[in-house]
Amino acid sequence: MPNRLAHETSPYLLQHADNPVDWWPWAAEAFEEARRRGVPVLLSVGYSSCHWCHVMAHESFEDRATADYLNAHFVSVKVDREERPDVDAVYMEAVQAATGHGGWPMTVFLTPDAEPFYFGTYFPPEPRHGMPSFRQVLEGVAQAWQERRGEVDEVAGKIVRDLAGREISYGGDGAPGEQELAQALLGLTREYDAQRGGFGGAPKFPPSMVIEFLLRHHARTGAEGALQMAQDTCERMARGGIYDQLGGGFARYSVDRDWVVPHFEKMLYDNALLCRVYAHLWRSTGSGLARRVALETADFLVRELRTPEGGFASALDADSDDGTGRHVEGAYYVWTPQQLRDVLGDDADLAAQYFGVTDEGTFEHGSSVLQLPQSEGVFDADKVGDIKERLLAARAGRPAPGRDDKVVAAWNGLAVAALAETGAYFDRPDLVEAALAAADLLVRVHLDEHGRLTRTSKDGRAGANAGVLEDYGDVAEGFLALASVTGEGVWLDFAGLLLDHVLTRFADPESGALYDTAADAERLIRRPQDPTDNAAPSGWTAAAGALLSYAAHTGSEPHRTAAERALGVVKALGPRVPRFVGWGLAVAEARLDGPREVAVVGPDLADPAARTLHRTALLGTAPGAVVAYGTPDSDEFPLLADRPLSGGAPTAYVCRNFTCDAPTTDPERLRHALTAD
Known part of the structure; x- marks a missing residue:
């Protein structure tokens, strides 16, 4: 018989x-039940594409004896970290403080007042590698609860007090300047892996936001070292196993330093960010590889993650059926030489050479992850294209990884920005239409009549959880990118609506610091607050970027001031830990450059000369430049006010703080005006 989770959307x-x-979902009623029964709460946090979450579920939560013990001694609460990032953040902070590490599944034991007192992540069904079994943990916690309750309450109280004292010291005195950005670049240079690309050792994650900073820093200053790090990292990732050489799109991370063996789950946020990164790299360099990867990743997003309602699903699992009934990580993506022969016949040896498939294998059990170990120029392009098509068709016949169809507002905002820009750069109106459809879903389903966002939806039905700061920042970012690409000012209006909530409900009016949850959100044991970027921009830096862009579009001093105050923490952290504030550093680059405001006016939006100027403006590399496109004095965008045609011809104006250079009708002059000074 199904439990209470049967009524959830996650x-x-x-x-x-x-x-x-x-199981109970996260709800006040669960804690009331624990209080009524006089038992502790087991909080288990994970997400759909988490490999070890599935392992622990199979070993423990599907086991009747373990379940009976849990039901007798605990109230069990299950949380999807992607639906409730606030709950996840608060208790992960406690786990990391207590154990020195974190991860998922996250296992936390709480009092009925939601105060944590014992922590862990994955626990095996039997003692293993120095870890106790899950049953041993349960019995030990239950015994402590029954026999040493005073000690448990004392520990829980101390943890909550310690967490309360961790509120971020604001740190910075104003936004970062040239000195801090130069120090950040130096720090990244020290951590850069010059042999393999990327930063640090294994596991190695795609440094999307750091690459955005490096591209902007090069555009503004001409620093060739910054561009080289960005280029080399992007090439190594694109040629490695972390990139799906057949179907496009990136896996979550590489377990090794060489980008060979990925953790195979594919996340929407990674692919949206990387699609935009490669499109921006092409914009800066004209790289054919960057163009191919940007378009293949965009096509992957639309083909494999788009939902029937027009949004984008959260993730594809790492695991799938290997054809024998076993659920195995990477089974969908890896190949043996024999499997190549079965599909390709006489072309198998060429495919093995091209993709680096060996008899020994680069993964498990003699299988290999497809890579591009050699220059593609030595192979016949038509032949390789045919081989890819045949392998992709054969792979489509394998059992596919599961898909988490939950639509997360923040990640869809990232996808809207990536698809809108990629479609505009490469003359792919279908990608812009996909971005518009996702944005429309966000407005129709996730945005209420007061301009407040819901965090998730599924099957076109909004979930119950309120949006957090990253939702407001990333969706506003997506809407602002869409406004620049389409010339439809309604997206600027929607962005402004969201950012007003950032100013009134998420920002500290005294310091300008930002919180991950709104002032009127559900109260947890601590109000989460984290300015550091992780797998995606933090809510803090995402909001700072959107606030700055909106101010450039509208001239709003409150929005610019809020962005600059938020960047104070980047001034403090950037020189010390640049890898973890990459998007904040990118926003700081835009602020130092202006950012530039570009108004393109034409007799109508379909005018060919106006469209050429518009595309030229979008392809400008000036950091964080905003673009308004329309007819003279259109009320769609404030930047278009008092911007006439020049001699009756479509005209572009490049401005800073609404002070403009001489207008131009020449695309080449506009291009030069949007490069480094």
Whole structure:
């Protein structure tokens, strides 16, 4: 018989709806039940595409004896971290403080007042590698609760007090300047892996936001070292196993330093960010590889993650059926020489050479992850194209990884920005249409009549959880990119609506610091607050970027001031930990450059000369430049006010702080005006 999770919209929670564990979703009623029964709460946090979450579920939560013990001694609460990043953040902070590490599944034991007192991540069904079994943990916690309750309450109280004292010291005195950005670049240079690209050792994650900073820094200053790090990292990732050489799109991270063996889950946020990164790299360099990867990644997003309602699903699982009934990580993506022969016949040897498939294998059990170890120029392009098509068709016949169809507002905002810009750069109106459809879904389903966002939806139905700061920042970013690409000012208006909430509900009026949850959101044991970028821009830096762009579009001093105050923490952190504030550093580059405001006016939006100027403006590399496109004095964009045609011809104006250079009708002069000074 299904448990309470059967009524939820989260695919992750629904995966546990048939567990014998009497799960509760995160709700006040669960804690009231624990108080009524006088038992502690087991909080288990994970997400749909998490490999070890599935392992622990199979080993423990599907086991009747374990479930019976849990049901007798605990109230069990299951949380999807992607639906409730605030809950995840608060308790992950406690886990990391107590154990020195974190991860998922996250296992936390709480009092009925939601105060944590014992922590862990994955626990095996039997003692293993120095770890106790999950049953041993449960019995130990239950015994401590029954026999040493005073000690448990004392520990929980101390943890909550310690967390309360961790509120971020604002740190910075104003936004970062030239000195801080130069120090950040120096720090990145020290951590750069010159042999393999990327930063640090294994596991190695795609440094999307750092690359955006490096591209902007090069555009503004001409620093060739910054561009070289960005180029080399992008090439190594694109040629490695972390990139899907057949179907496009990136896996979550590489388990090795060489980008060979990925953790195979594919996340929407990674692919949206990387699609935009490669499009921006092409914009800066004209790289054919960057163009190919940007377009293939965009096509992957539309083909494999788009939902029937027009939004984008959260993720594809790492695991899938290997054809024998076993659920195996990477089974969908890897190949043996024999599998190549089965599909390609006499062309198998060429494919093995091209993709680096060996008899020994680069993954497990003699299988290989497809890479591009050699220059593609030595192979016949038509032949390789035919081989790719045949392998992709054969792979489509394999059992596919599961898809988490939950639509997350923030990640869809990132996808809107990436698809809108990629479509505009490469004359792919279908990609712009996909961005418009996703933005429309966000407005129709996620945005209420007061301009407040809902975090998630599924099957066109809004979830119950309020949007957090990253939702407001990333969706506003997507709407602003869409406004620049389409010339439709309504997207600027929607961005302004969201950013007004940032100013009134997420920002500290005294310091300008930002919180991850709104002032009127559900109260947890601590109000989460984190300015550091992780897999995606933090809510803090995402909001700072959107605030700055909106101010450039409108001339709004409150929005620019809020952006600059938010960047104070980047001034403090950038020189010390640049890898973890990459988007904040990118926003700081835009601020130092202006950012530039570009108004393109034409007799109508379809005019060919006006469209050429518009595309030229979008392809400008000036950091964070905003573009308004329309007819003279259109009320769609403030930047278009008092911007007449020059001699009756379509005209472009490049401005800073609404002070403009001489207008031009020449695309080449406009291009020069949007490069470094």
